[in-house]
Amino acid sequence: MAKRGDFLGKGWGFPLALDKEGRLSWAAHEESIRQSIFLILATAPGQRPMCPDFGCAIHSLVFETINTALLTRVKATVEDALSQWEPRIILEEIEVRPKEAQLLIDISYRVRATNHRQNLVWPFYLEET
Secondary structure, X not given: OOOOOHHHOEEEOOOOOEOOOOOEOEEEHHHHHHHHXXXXXXXXXOOOOOOOOOOOHHHHXXXXXXXXXXXXXXXXXXXXXXXXXXXXEEEEEEEEEEEOOEEEEXXXXXXXXXXXXXXXXXXXXXXXX
């Protein structure tokens, strides 16, 4: 019998971890989508040999000076990557704001299948911490 939300997908959790029984942990429903967004943003294009275009190109911006042009480029790059690689969401807003040696990327989205609104903040570090 299908459970509520099964149509949103289920897959290995990210990062890979074991559950209480020693099996791989799984992520399902909205959590699967949230983890997928984190994975897209954390992966630079070229890191996956079998899917070299996968990921988000913000990693090439690491040593850039924080200014309005950079914030605009980061926002556009994140929007392009999520639009391409996460079809289960509708992006509503992306806001990029500087905080010390990082950029905080606020992402607001709706899950297409359920119309549930979600948001998350992804820290993008511009220097080693």
